[in-house]
Amino acid sequence: MRDRWRNSFSEWYAEQLDRAEILDVRYPVKGTYVWRPYGFRIRANVLKLIRQILDEAGHEEALFPLLIPEHEFAKEARHIAGFEDEVYWVTHGGRSELGVKLALRPTSETAMYPILALWIRSHADLPLKIYQVVNTFRYETKHTRPLIRMREITTFKEAHTAHASAEDAERQVQVAVECYRRFFDALGIPYIISRRPEWDKFPGAEYTIAFDTIFPDGRLLQIATVHNLGQNFSRTFEITFETPEGRQEYAYQTCYGISDRVIAALLALHGDDSGLCLMPEVAPLQVVVVPIWFKERKEEVDREAEAIVRELSCFRVHLDTRELRPGAKYYHWELRGVPLRVEIGPRDIENRQVTLVRRDTGERITVARSALRQEVERQLRSIGDALRERAWQEMRSMLREAGALEDIEKAVGERCVALAPWCGSKECDETIEAHAGVGVGGVMEAEPGRCVVCGRSTKHRGIVGRSY
């Protein structure tokens, strides 16, 4: 059942964060939240996955300071213009006023690049690929929302690379896109990859590629961005290298990041009216074993349940021995999204079998005891595939090809996202916004068509939808 999930998504989402003990939203600073242990374990598994992907692609993890001196922060003019309204400033240490104001990083270009300028000397130091996972801060004036728009972004994974040529930087943009594809595919999060319009790119970038997903309420959520910085920052921060021919040249840079929003999407897209459905890949518990006790045979059932847990120890498995009715336990683990439940009672023992119950479909599967481990592995894989497939279908069902302005209006009005031929001009974007209430959020390559506003021929589709 996904009625409430679909029709009252906002309430559903807030409710799950609370009931599944993901976050506590009662912390007394607006827009900042507490990760509870169960949520923290999901976060830890997601981070493990992205670290693995980045490490395999030749990145190294580092860690830069949080505090950025005002003079460094202000160096890149477009960059500061893009962030100055939302930067937190530390002005006092103890009882004294600081000589130099310190920004809490909203992102780390201006913290990292003065140091990269020291690390990079020659073409032999390139390419350089580092990343860090840190908390970053934005004084958001829009409505804050847990994991989606926060004043303390608790999980900001930002990668920064430097290259000896524009071509190599361009290739790295593709590598980054591939890393994120792999990451989102593993999490079963569907995405649209597009290029941001000029006026919406990262402050200081040449261009920005973005991953968006669509939430059940039809709103786009940006879940990753990849920026080609060209030589914009390297000129400002004097990041130069000696070429093999002995010339000094400015490095070519890229940067790309993801945040807590990935976890928001993971939780939001795979749920239903009974709660979360976690991807087996990152679920803190993949299997929960519930013993079905009958008075005189409790010991026998417990012994068998323990044997099952031992046998399933290659999975993240938990034996629930609390003094509660089985139904209460089912409910408890269902809303927390545990992918697979194993029930074991006297009758199962007699028949040398075990009952599996899938969280995603509710399907009950009777398995021969001897085939248990294999079947659990198969079912977990199948659940991952099914969740991924369902999420992609759901997203596709909210994407509408629009051939005219009215189609865009209609799509947005029906909580969908329109894909419309668009010439790329700001003027036509403004006309679209005047009609639909929102402008073009991203641009994709597509079959030739005619701009829905001016009729000029174009090979681009604009993505038009409400967004978070």
Add this chain to the structure above:
Amino acid sequence: MRDRWRNSFSEWYAEQLDRAEILDVRYPVKGTYVWRPYGFRIRANVLKLIRQILDEAGHEEALFPLLIPEHEFAKEARHIAGFEDEVYWVTHGGRSELGVKLALRPTSETAMYPILALWIRSHADLPLKIYQVVNTFRYETKHTRPLIRMREITTFKEAHTAHASAEDAERQVQVAVECYRRFFDALGIPYIISRRPEWDKFPGAEYTIAFDTIFPDGRLLQIATVHNLGQNFSRTFEITFETPEGRQEYAYQTCYGISDRVIAALLALHGDDSGLCLMPEVAPLQVVVVPIWFKERKEEVDREAEAIVRELSCFRVHLDTRELRPGAKYYHWELRGVPLRVEIGPRDIENRQVTLVRRDTGERITVARSALRQEVERQLRSIGDALRERAWQEMRSMLREAGALEDIEKAVGERCVALAPWCGSKECDETIEAHAGVGVGGVMEAEPGRCVVCGRSTKHRGIVGRSY
């Protein structure tokens, strides 16, 4: 050789952080530093170890916000008195002044406890044991030093527990001490466990237990603390629970923490004049394989080196194929502290053997090719044991029993730490300080003796030494 290590420790330490690429100290905010990738991997391995120990002891990881509103921070009077001189304050968001000033956490009691008050309702919610690993901030006015005294403490692991009785909290203090013992033993870091004098305990605590180690320059370094908070904070933050009899009672709390100083000790205590000697437990690379090339047999050597790396894949192993002389490679990995080097050349292949070289002793060991994996495992264990043993001996050699004030003076003058019978009074501590330049840093239980100042009978030894 440990001459320079011992006699110019301060320079030695700064040099290793740079040469082994642990930290970059050139970040333009005093007292904050950049973790470079190699250093970051040591840090990651240390964190993995402490997480494992805490998880096994029933703690759960969580994550609380960095920003603490002034009104919460100021609630516990002694606590704020202890920290107010070194708290950073955020006063502005964007261009506007904030209505409520926000402290950057110097430690998280005042961030966590309002929330624990919501989580804890009944005795069934207790004990509650959580921890987090975060960055914390102190506006240090003393001389800052990488990993030892920093304005951004990048690796602050703080655990917080709540209990239904004073006895249970007391037991938890012992559990925490045991966790840290295990942790420091695994890292080969020797320690002295003592109780801090009343005037030096954690602001707001009933009492504080501390772990100190001694650096090669004879200075004490506090590397962990465990605090019994009694009901001091629970009264302030209204953390109450319903007893089985239906009464409301304030919870009994403890908290305990470690920081980057653990990594400082790990690097400082196991080094020598050639650089770092990393404990195999946390070394980013445990084994480096260096092929010894002879022109005509390079391919053969490379094949064998690759086979060795495959065979050693259960360790953290690296094959160094750079176009450099073997000597340059030895030097490179020695200063980075890789515990074991494998050399493989044509003669080794002929003799079906491999040469191992230990970083700690420089010993060369010839091993039959067929016994390689077993021998590597044995040697890594032996290196860990040897480093631990050497560090304990070194620390013990700097501890002096002192029977009189002059003995203390002499010990401290000779860059050692004195253990002296002390009655516990502030007066006698002041006399000790007047003579030796430093007062009592910690108190241990010991055989009966007479206070070096007043002559009163006492079962306590005061620890007196210069400290960081």
